[in-house]
Amino acid sequence: MTHLGADVAAFVDGQLSPARESAARRHLDECERCRELVVQQEQLKRRMASGARAGVPPHLAAALAAVAADPGEPDPRGRQALQRSLGVVVALMGSSAAVLLLAYVLAPPLPTTADPVSPDFDAYAAEFLQEAASQRAPDIVAASAPVGGDDTLSTAELDELDADGWPCHMTLAGDLERVEGRLVGDAEVSLRYSGEHVQLQLIEQIGSLEPSAMTGFQLRTVAGSDVWVRDGIPTVAAWEADGIVYTVVTDASAERIAQVVGQLPSTPTRSTVERIEDGLHRMTSWVSAA
Template sequence: MPHLGADVAAFVDGQLSDSAMQEASAHLLACDECERAVRQQRLLKSRMSTSAAPAPPAALLASLADLASAPPPSEAWWERLVRSAPFRSGLVLVGAAIAVVATAYAVGTPDRVGDEVSPPYERYVAEFAGAPRAESGGTITASAMSELSSSGWPCHETLAGDLQRVSGSYAEAGEVIALSYSDGRSSLDLFEQTGALDPSGLDDFEQARLGGSEVWVREGSPLVVTWDRDGTVFTVVTDVDRERVARAVAELPSMGQQPGPVDRVGNGLTRMTSWLGAA
């Protein structure tokens, strides 16, 4: 059977005929090139499947729609005069403004994309110290790493200025991209996987700011740094100095600074406006 070529995506999605699927599966057992193409397509599909925007709560949509369609009734001029209408209206407006701001603050929290995952930090540290890498899924060629980079999986040739990429492979049954960098004296291992960082696995870590990013750091030798961004969890295990660790983190997708109250309210108002437009 010839190479899968344009049928890689159809094979991953199960859209080929039964006979074609069987032939393709048999071909993959003997063809490293097609096997790598299928693995990359599955990684890309996994990443894209976690990027869907969250749907707004139905109850909140209904309440926002009611606010837009049912403004408070106005009173006659003499009723406003007798009841100190400006003062009462002011109270209503202030109350409504507080309610809107509170709702905007609540919904303005940045989204975390994907299922929560907890990287196997202890195994990464053991492998860094020289233990055999578990569940290797095969070496990633330079051309394949270029394709992965263009698909949103950074596989830089260099990090922190002078750390050269020396190897790349799949780990964890092909679900993790493992990259190794070195300057000949110090080393840095980088792991990338789909998901959001599970906070329950960070008991030994402290939150810190490195390279302009909010990350979780576990001190020691080697140093372990982990964070997530847009559905991808990044983990660094290294013995390089702190300054170059910060440079390496800055060259990878980062969380950035968490929004303050004003930014969070602004994000919430923007999101609520989009929900009203879709209602």
């Protein structure tokens, strides 16, 4: 059988059918990953049951409240309701399914050491639209466009950047050809790609995505990776990987955007089992510190 996944809860509670329990035990004999998950759940269940009898540990209650609470000034009545809800959650910890659910919800984001950045998505979109207009009326747009201070990069310089870990592919999504590359400041590269009736701008900058900058975006799984997407004309997609933030601004279809994401470094979406494991580690650290 595959990894136990959600069956871990039923196994710990003794709720599997005899046949499935036998299969689960055979799997656990061979799978260290699932054995660790079962042990973590059993330990956490015992700790939470003990905590329910003694009262909610202040450290755990504060941590859970910080996750669930609204960032604004809390209403006293809302705080009392939250505390009552926490008591219910702790009482429900007698069910391993509740442990799994809470672990999934509380799974922490993947760690990063890069400084947070807030890409200027609106400026990127405006630049894209201006460039698209220049394709239709080059003389008018060229006369009105301001002179920028960005440095245009030669093919040799783009190849050197590519070798240094800044992807500057000659083509993307099959037939989108690189037509220009510019260096913006010291830590941002802007690349422009063009194909038949399709334009694409790719911006790469050192850092990690600042969560507050993602207002108006939706987190989606694109090409198996976590990508923030803002639909519209143009579509804007952003993600981070290995200390670089990638922003795509394009009028291409969702399928072609997925091709682009697949060609560039990205962060694979965590599976349900991986999220549960991360959440259990987080919860165990809270209970141990109480």
